[in-house]
Amino acid sequence: MSRAKCSDEDYIDFLIATPRAASCCEASRTGPERPDPAAHDAYTRLLHRLEPDPETLWAEVEPLVRRDDGVLILDDSTLDKLYSRKIEPVHRHWSGKHRKVVWGINLISLVWSDGDRCMPVDYRVYDAPVDGLTKNDHFAAMIAGAARRGFRPRAVLFDSRYASLANLKRVRGLGWTFLTRLKSNRRVDLDRGGYRPISKVPIGDGGLVVHMEGSGPLRVFKAVSRDGDVEYWATNDLAMDELGRQALAERCWAVEEYHRALKQCCNVERCQARSARAQRNHIGMAIRAFARLSWSFYATGVSWYEAKAAVVRDAVRAYRARPLHRIPPIA
Structure with a gap:
């Protein structure tokens, strides 16, 4: 039997970090870079594999x-x-x-x-x-x-x-x-x-x-x-x-x-x-x-909403430092 590619901790971290989209496809797209990343089917299997207890x-x-x-x-x-x-x-x-x-x-x-x-x-x-x-x-x-x-x-x-x-x-x-x-x-x-x-x-x-x-x-x-x-x-x-x-x-x-x-x-x-x-x-x-x-x-005094916003804020800051989408300069 092959080892599961994602765990409940992976999914929980995804729920905390994602701003709105909470699908298995989005969980797969936002997974950490590694040689054998978890596909969306792995997250689907996770939701059906665990015992809801x-x-x-x-x-x-x-x-x-x-x-x-x-x-x-x-x-x-x-x-x-x-x-x-x-x-x-x-x-x-x-x-x-x-x-x-x-x-x-x-x-x-x-x-x-x-x-x-x-x-x-x-x-x-x-x-x-x-x-x-x-x-x-x-x-x-x-x-x-x-x-x-x-x-x-x-x-x-x-x-x-x-x-x-x-x-x-x-x-x-x-x-x-x-x-x-x-x-x-x-x-x-x-x-x-x-x-x-x-x-x-x-x-x-x-x-x-x-x-x-x-x-x-x-x-x-x-x-x-x-x-x-x-x-x-x-x-x-x-x-x-x-x-x-x-x-x-x-x-x-x-x-x-x-x-x-x-x-x-x-x-x-x-x-x-x-x-x-x-x-x-x-x-x-x-x-x-x-x-x-x-x-x-x-433990830290950082509210739930601020902790959630901080994750997205870091992503926005990283994009603004290296923006990907620009109109090419006019000659």
């Missing part, structure tokens, strides 16, 4: 996180595949970017953050028509995986779509604190007065302890933005105050920043392969590319 990511980031500190944030994002309906994992998903349902691949991420560092520790590709797993099934699997790996986070943060009764009980059962948004029609009980939508409950500035059927007592908060939008939050930490809630809520932005950097700096949306295996491997290696940029940011 989140454990590979965890093996790399495990030394870079503190399992007894920080928070775990779970959220999902839709990777745009607006005109790629022949790609296997592509389905119709809600997109916060487009504010409508679009064709794409839904990526569910579990991110660890201590305020300074942001590191992905687990992920799933939501493909219910094929594997039959719901988003709550993926939530359960990733939370169980985090517990098995020895995480003891200060809190687990997630959006209202994951705030099912089973998920709240699951996090509480591990002895962990959760903070989640609730939909305005979520029913709670105050002073045994009967269950009613949380939007009908008078919640003061310091929050209010209520009872949610099946989950026990919770402290709920009402947050009103400057433009009048109202958010409802709930936690099983009954001693949490509004300042504590705000501090944790701000941490939720880490996963939003992660998804944005994953798309803009790691080309996670730009794989053109059709098979689910190749797409999953591309996504996994794009996430591992982000882990390298994130660690570099923490």
Whole structure:
């Protein structure tokens, strides 16, 4: 059996360096000069040869996180595949970017953050028509995986779509604190007065302890933005105050920043392969590319975007020093 001409590290380096084109052909064209360079077929085989397994990511980031500190944030994002309906994992998903349902691949991420560092520790590709797993099934699997790996986070943060009764009980059962948004029609009980939508409950500035059927007592908060939008939050930490809630809520932005950097700096949306295996491997290696940029940011202070721009900037500088395309001088 012949030796593979390219490795996952080669592909990850390519994803970090390439500005936009993330095809196997472009990976071959931009490979380092050597006697027997990897052709585009070698990269195609790589995407189909590797086993798409989140454990590979965890093996790399495990030394870079503190399992007894920080928070775990779970959220999902839709990777745009607006005109790629022949790609296997592509389905119709809600997109916060487009504010409508679009064709794409839904990526569910579990991110660890201590305020300074942001590191992905687990992920799933939501493909219910094929594997039959719901988003709550993926939530359960990733939370169980985090517990098995020895995480003891200060809190687990997630959006209202994951705030099912089973998920709240699951996090509480591990002895962990959760903070989640609730939909305005979520029913709670105050002073045994009967269950009613949380939007009908008078919640003061310091929050209010209520009872949610099946989950026990919770402290709920009402947050009103400057433009009048109202958010409802709930936690099983009954001693949490509004300042504590705000501090944790701000941490939720880490996963939003992660998804944005994953798309803009790691080309996670730009794989053109059709098979689910190749797409999953591309996504996994794009996430591992982000882990390298994130660690570099923490170690050097150079942001993800600046690190990405520096690669292209060096190429532009080299071209300007020796330009190739000129109009010949007129005699």
